[in-house]
Amino acid sequence: MSFWGNFWDVIGWFLWAFVFIVYIMAVFSIIGDLFRDRALNGWYKALWIIFLVFVPFLTALVYLIARGKGMAERQNKEVKQAQTAADDYIRTVAGSSPTDEIAKAKALLDAGTITQDEYELLKAKALQH
Numbered sequence: 001m002s003f004w005g006n007f008w009d010v011i012g013w014f015l016w017a018f019v020f021i022v023y024i025m026a027v028f029s030i031i032g033d034l035f036r037d038r039a040l041n042g043w044y045k046a047l048w049i050i051f052l053v054f055v056p057f058l059t060a061l062v063y064l065i066a067r068g069k070g071m072a073e074r075q076n077k078e079v080k081q082a083q084t085a086a087d088d089y090i091r092t093v094a095g096s097s098p099t100d101e102i103a104k105a106k107a108l109l110d111a112g113t114i115t116q117d118e119y120e121l122l123k124a125k126a127l128q129h
Contacts, residue, residue: 023056023057023060026060026064027052027056027060029071030048030052030060030063030064030071031049031052033067033071033074033075034048034049036074036075036078037070037074048063098126098127101122101125101126102122102123102126102127105119105122105123105126106119108122
């Protein structure tokens with residue numbers, strides 16, 4: 001066997017491995033989308049799963065053609081929800097800036113809620129952070 005024969009065998013093997021990995025990723029995406037879709041009845045979900053098991057390639061192709069747009073919309077919705085939740089969490093744990101703290105203390109001083117000494121103490125604390 002020549003060098004080029006071995007070379008093309010290796011390239012072919014890599015090509016088929018790549019196709020298989022892409023197919024597995026598509027199947028996992030489809031299964032994830034099936035469980036993410038709240039509008040789809042449980043029986044239809046089961047039917048899609050059964051077809052994915054017994055007629056895998058054709059079912060994956062049909063699913064991506066028939067429900068691909070909705071699949072992308074559900075994925076985008078989930079990403080936006082996760083981003084919003086992360087942003088909300090960051091806002092709750094992030095402290096306010098020293099400028100905000102001083103402005104709040106000044107408002108309390110102007111309202112007569114705290115004394116000048118208390119204001120100076122709050123201002124010093126805010127500037128330490």
